Every structure is written in structure tokens, then in C-alpha cells.
Amino acid sequence: MKKIEVGIKGNHYQVIVGSNLVNQENLQILKDREVLLVVDQNIPSEFKDRITKDLADLSSKFHTIEILPSEENKNGVTLDKMHSKLITKRYSRECCLVGLGGGITCDITGFAAATYQRGVNFILFPSTLLSQVDASVGGKTAINHPQGKNMIGAFHQPVQVFADVSLLSFLPDMEISNGLSEVIKHALISDKEYFEWLETNMEDIISLEPKALETAITTSIEIKAEIVAKDEKEKGIRKYLNFGHTFGHAIELYGGFKEFSHGQSVAIGMLMAMKLSYIYEGFSEDDLIRSRDLINKANPNLNFNINFEEKKLIKNMSVDKKRVGNNLTFILLKEIGQAKINTDIKEEDIAKAIHSLV
Numbered sequence: 001m002k003k004i005e006v007g008i009k010g011n012h013y014q015v016i017v018g019s020n021l022v023n024q025e026n027l028q029i030l031k032d033r034e035v036l037l038v039v040d041q042n043i044p045s046e047f048k049d050r051i052t053k054d055l056a057d058l059s060s061k062f063h064t065i066e067i068l069p070s071e072e073n074k075n076g077v078t079l080d081k082m083h084s085k086l087i088t089k090r091y092s093r094e095c096c097l098v099g100l101g102g103g104i105t106c107d108i109t110g111f112a113a114a115t116y117q118r119g120v121n122f123i124l125f126p127s128t129l130l131s132q133v134d135a136s137v138g139g140k141t142a143i144n145h146p147q148g149k150n151m152i153g154a155f156h157q158p159v160q161v162f163a164d165v166s167l168l169s170f171l172p173d174m175e176i177s178n179g180l181s182e183v184i185k186h187a188l189i190s191d192k193e194y195f196e197w198l199e200t201n202m203e204d205i206i207s208l209e210p211k212a213l214e215t216a217i218t219t220s221i222e223i224k225a226e227i228v229a230k231d232e233k234e235k236g237i238r239k240y241l242n243f244g245h246t247f248g249h250a251i252e253l254y255g256g257f258k259e260f261s262h263g264q265s266v267a268i269g270m271l272m273a274m275k276l277s278y279i280y281e282g283f284s285e286d287d288l289i290r291s292r293d294l295i296n297k298a299n300p301n302l303n304f305n306i307n308f309e310e311k312k313l314i315k316n317m318s319v320d321k322k323r324v325g326n327n328l329t330f331i332l333l334k335e336i337g338q339a340k341i342n343t344d345i346k347e348e349d350i351a352k353a354i355h356s357l358v
């Protein structure tokens with residue numbers, strides 16, 4: 001078991017990484033508290049039943065709400081159902097929300113907690129690789145709007161996160177690939193040694209070899225924790241974590257939030273951002289090939305040969321939250337492990353990047 005400190009000023013908390021973390025001992029912080037469990041519908045029943053029983057025994061008030069996890073449902077209607085439950089069941093400001101699920105459940109649980117009675121506590125049990133290495137850490141909480149991803153949200157930190165690796169053995173292969181997009185992103189923006197370790201260990205991670213998987217999860221969380229502790233509200237270096245996401249969010253919208261998952265969109269978005277890095281930042285051909293190979297290896301079932309309609313994708317980017325005035329903000333790479341912000345990219349080069357996949 002590993003404990004990673006997220007040292008955000010005034011909001012310090014720990015992320016615990018290990019196996020079989022859904023247990024009475026870890027839930028003791030909820031003893032005699034009012035608890036609302038927000039649980040992803042697809043959590044294997046043995047975990048769902050265990051946490052339900054433990055929380056019902058421990059808490060002073062306990063109810064559950066199930067989330068059907070889709071980007072479509074990460075919306076105001078689902079949020080309203082959660083708030084209605086809290087209000088109808090008379091939850092006070094001292095209550096705590098517990099989110100057990102993937103990134104969608106983590107994001108919406110956090111946002112419900114951020115907005116109920118101007119902010120209550122929440123704890124997360126992220127259950128996908130993506131949510132363990134990324135969505136559960138750093139306090140970005142949000143819901144979608146039909147015109148854009150995560151457009152309505154707040155920064156609100158959890159009080160504790162439990163990344164239980166045992167939950168991952170039930171995940172479909174594609175969800176492991178999705179999480180690996182963010183894992184590779186962490187290496188690309190900040191740690192060449194980690195990138196090289198991933199090149200050597202990717203097969204073991206994909207086959208869920210426990211030691212390799214835990215090392216990847218821990219290293220990625222450490223990278224994210226260090227960045228968000230320095231820049232909680234994304235005024236500077238936290239922007240690096242958006243590498244691949246300016247294209248990625250536009251791709252999700254392009255596919256109506258159905259055709260491409262978040263992880264796949266980020267994988268494709270990183271490839272496009274690397275093309276811009278090559279044009280603008282001197283990112284070498286060798287680094288380009290190595291990064292492309294690693295992304296391909298992590299996504300054996302994704303066909304990257306996609307001919308996007310460039311105008312539609314560029315229009316989708318115009319709603320991006322990272323825009324400054326009329327200029328889009330791109331996170332680019334100077335080399336593997338070194339990121340840079342660039343807000344001065346010509347549209348013709350964005351088009352080149354979009355078409356660089358075919």
C-alpha cells in the first residue's frame with residue numbers, strides 16, 4: 001500500500017493506492033456521519049454490496065444513488081437528481097458524499113458536493129484506471145453542457161481518495177487503454193525516465209501484472225499530485241495536464257460523446273499536439289515516432305487512421321475553456337518529458353495536425 005500526499009494549501013489530502021481498500025477500516029472516517037453513496041451502475045456487485053453494507057452499518061444516515069455512466073448523463077439532470085435526494089432526505093452540511101466509479105462518477109460526485117449547500121465533503125473510490133491516475137486527483141469537478149465538455153464545474157478537493165487496484169481486474173480492455181492515455185500523458189509532459197519505463201513495461205501493464213500496474217498508478221498520481229499542489233487553480237503549470245485535451249475535447253464533441261471515449265480522444269489529441277510540437281517546438285522525429293509507438297501499443301484496438309472534417313473539429317475547439325481571448329491554448333512538447341504552452345498557432349497548422357493521422 002502506498003500513500004501519496006496531495007499538498008494543496010488549505011486542502012491537504014492523501015491518495016491511498018493498494019488492493020482491497022473497500023473495507024470497514026478505511027471507512028471509519030465516516031462513522032456516525034450522514035453519507036450519500038454515488039455508485040457507478042457497472043461496479044461489480046461484490047464491491048457494491050460490501051461498501052453498501054459497511055456504510056449502512058457505520059453511518060448515521062445512509063442512502064445510495066446509482067449513476068448510469070455516460071457523457072450524456074454527466075449533466076444537469078443527473079446532478080439535479082443527486083441534489084434532490086440530498087434535500088429530500090434532509091442531509092445537513094456535515095454530510096459526506098462517497099463516489100465509487102469511473103471518471104464520470106468522480107466528476108459528478110465532486111460537483112454535487114461542491115454545490116450542495118455551498119460545499120460539503122466528498123471521498124472517492126475511483127474504479128477505472130483513468131479515474132485512479134487522473135480524474136480523482138486534483139479537485140476538478142464538472143458536468144457537461146450540450147455545447148461542450150465539463151463546461152459547468154468547480155475546483156473542490158476530496159478529503160480522501162482510495163485507488164483500489166483490485167477493482168481494475170473487472171474492467172474491459174478498452175478501459176485500460178483509456179487510462180493509459182493519461183498515464184502516457186503524465187510521462188510525456190514531465191518525466192522522460194517514466195516514459196522509458198513505460199516503453200519497457202507496457203505489455204505487463206496491459207496484462208494487469210500487479211507490480212507494473214501499481215507502479216504506473218503510483219507514479220502517475222505522484223506526478224499529478226506534485227503539479228496540482230503547485231498550481232491548484234490552473235494559472236500556470238497545471239495547464240500542462242491538458243496536453244492532448246484541446247484536440248481531445250473537440251474530438252469527443254465531434255463524435256457526439258459516443259464515437260470516441262475520453263481516453264481515445266486524448267490519445268488521438270496527443271498525436272495531433274505532437275505534430276504541432278514538431279512544427280513549432282523542434283520536437284524531434286525520433287521522439288515523435290517513439291511517442292506514437294507507445295500510444296499505439298497502449299491502444300491495440302483503436303484505428304488511428306481517421307479522416308476528420310477539419311472545419312468541424314476546429315469549430316468544436318472554439319468552445320474550449322483553455323482559450324485566451326480568441327487564441328486557443330495548446331500544450332506542446334519540446335522533447336519527451338518537457339512541455340510548453342503555446343497560444344500562437346496558425347489555423348493552417350492546426351489543420352495539418354488534424355490531417356497528420358491519415
Ligand SMILES: NC(=O)c1ccc[n+]([C@@H]2O[C@H](COP(=O)([O-])OP(=O)(O)OC[C@H]3O[C@@H](n4cnc5c(N)ncnc54)[C@H](O)[C@@H]3O)[C@@H](O)[C@H]2O)c1
Nearest residue numbers: 042069102103104127128130131134135140167170171262
Ligand atoms: N476531473 C478530472 O481531473 C478529470 C481528468 C480526466 C478525466 N476526467 C473525466 O473522466 C471521465 C472519463 O472517465 P472514465 O474513463 O473512467 O469513464 P467512465 O466513468 O465512463 O467509466 C468507463 C466505463 O467503465 C465502467 N466501470 C467503472 N468501473 C468499473 C469496474 N471496476 N469494473 C467494470 N466496469 C467499470 C463504467 O461503468 C463505464 O462504463 C470523462 O468524463 C472525463 O472528462 C476528469
